[in-house]
Amino acid sequence: MERVSIILPCHNGAAFIADAITSVLHQSRVVDEIILVDDGSSDGSADVFADVCADVCAAYAPPVQIIRQSRQGAGAARNRGLAASSGDIIGFLDADDGWPLDSVAVRLDHMAATGADIVFGIVRQCRHLVGEGAPGIGPDMAGRLAGTMLVRRAIFDRIGGFDPKLPSGEVIEWVARAADAGAVMTDCDALILYRRVHGGNMMLQRPDASGEALAMLRQTLARRRASSAA
Amino acid sequence: MQIDWQRAAAIWPNAPLVVSETIDGEAIIMHHGNGHYFDTRGTGALIWQAVEAGWSFDAMAARLVAATGIDAGQAEASLGSFLAELAAQDLVRVGTGPALALDAAPAMAYAPPIFGIHSDLADMLLLDPVHDVDEGGWPQPRASEVAA
Numbered sequence: 463m464e465r466v467s468i469i470l471p472c473h474n475g476a477a478f479i480a481d482a483i484t485s486v487l488h489q490s491r492v493v494d495e496i497i498l499v500d501d502g503s504s505d506g507s508a509d510v511f512a513d514v515c516a517d518v519c520a521a522y523a524p525p526v527q528i529i530r531q532s533r534q535g536a537g538a539a540r541n542r543g544l545a546a547s548s549g550d551i552i553g554f555l556d557a558d559d560g561w562p563l564d565s566v567a568v569r570l571d572h573m574a575a576t577g578a579d580i581v582f583g584i585v586r587q588c589r590h591l592v593g594e595g596a597p598g599i600g601p602d603m604a605g606r607l608a609g610t611m612l613v614r615r616a617i618f619d620r621i622g623g624f625d626p627k628l629p630s631g632e633v634i635e636w637v638a639r640a641a642d643a644g645a646v647m648t649d650c651d652a653l654i655l656y657r658r659v660h661g662g663n664m665m666l667q668r669p670d671a672s673g674e675a676l677a678m679l680r681q682t683l684a685r686r687r688a689s690s691a692a
Numbered sequence: 693m694q695i696d697w698q699r700a701a702a703i704w705p706n707a708p709l710v711v712s713e714t715i716d717g718e719a720i721i722m723h724h725g726n727g728h729y730f731d732t733r734g735t736g737a738l739i740w741q742a743v744e745a746g747w748s749f750d751a752m753a754a755r756l757v758a759a760t761g762i763d764a765g766q767a768e769a770s771l772g773s774f775l776a777e778l779a780a781q782d783l784v785r786v787g788t789g790p791a792l793a794l795d796a797a798p799a800m801a802y803a804p805p806i807f808g809i810h811s812d813l814a815d816m817l818l819l820d821p822v823h824d825v826d827e828g829g830w831p832q833p834r835a836s837e838v839a840a
Contacts (some may be wrong), residue, residue, distance in 0.1 A: 585819065633816070634816045634817065673713060675722060680718075680720045682813075
């Protein structure tokens with residue numbers, strides 16, 4: 463059976479990370495490895511994470527790693543977790559989000575049925591609570607976000623990880639690169655991610671977010687031009 | 693509605709839906725409402741810079757003439773077509789001044805202003821948290837989609 467590694471990048475997510483890790487630990491398809499990459503938190507995020515794992519893991523003890531690093535950004539944190547992981551299939555969950563209990567199982571089934579390299583799914587935005595029964599803000603929507611993405615490791619081996627120089631949009635840039643490299647992507651029609659909307663969401667509070675997105679798009683277009691010219 | 697661009701006192705990007713950045717003779721434009729993004733070629737960036745600065749049609753045409761040496765009639769025709777195409781993509785709107793100052797455009801050989809349209813990342817750009825999110829959720833379906 464293919465092994466599944468889940469990576470949780472986190473920067474000051476202590477207020478929410480218990481929900482996130484609990485939703486991973488209670489997946490109907492038990493994951494094979496969980497890696498927290500604490501990206502320079504100053505709020506004790508890793509301690510909260512460890513406490514939850516200590517309480518829950520006694521039941522079946524999936525291997526858990528906690529990696530601490532100075533703050534380098536989400537892309538670098540995802541890459542660090544990727545480098546430390548051993549699974550055949552990789553998933554990511556941001557520290558302020560959560561998964562339905564069958565999130566991994568549904569995506570694995572879809573991946574097996576379609577032969578896809580990358581599977582995404584449906585996102586529900588939530589204001590305060592994430593989890594079963596949490597009310598959504600607006601309609602559920604298909605979403606290609608880090609938290610909906612389950613990826614065969616072979617794709618990372620082929621095209622590399624996330625661009626650590628991008629302050630935001632690193633997942634979009636990576637997905638565009640994967641698509642250009644011929645990775646087969648599919649979207650399953652099932653609720654996969656509860657995305658928590660809160661005042662501390664990384665990009666909502668940054669006025670230069672649009673400029674960062676434009677820089678990411680410029681980089682993607684330049685890469686494509688260089689590739690087609692080669 | 694047909695817009696008479698030549699009578700426009702100021703033409704601006706369709707903010708806040710549209711954001712853009714011009715670097716090294718290329719404009720990258722993103723529409724937050726539909727997730728499409730655009731890049732310019734030819735004299736497209738030269739004109740888009742003037743759009744970012746809220747210039748009038750006449751001032752944009754003069755900028756095009758000054759930079760490329762084409763005659764005024766050709767500049768106006770080229771500019772009018774380009775603005776109509778930008779408007780069809782919901783990227784520009786007619787507004788009021790004051791216009792912002794720009795450095796003189798460097799001399800360049802004339803090439804028609806064109807832009808490329810890219811929709812391959814629309815789903816992700818629409819869902820990315822760069823979007824402002826409120827109790828109404830994000831992104832909002834268009835009225836036409838609701839009606840359908």
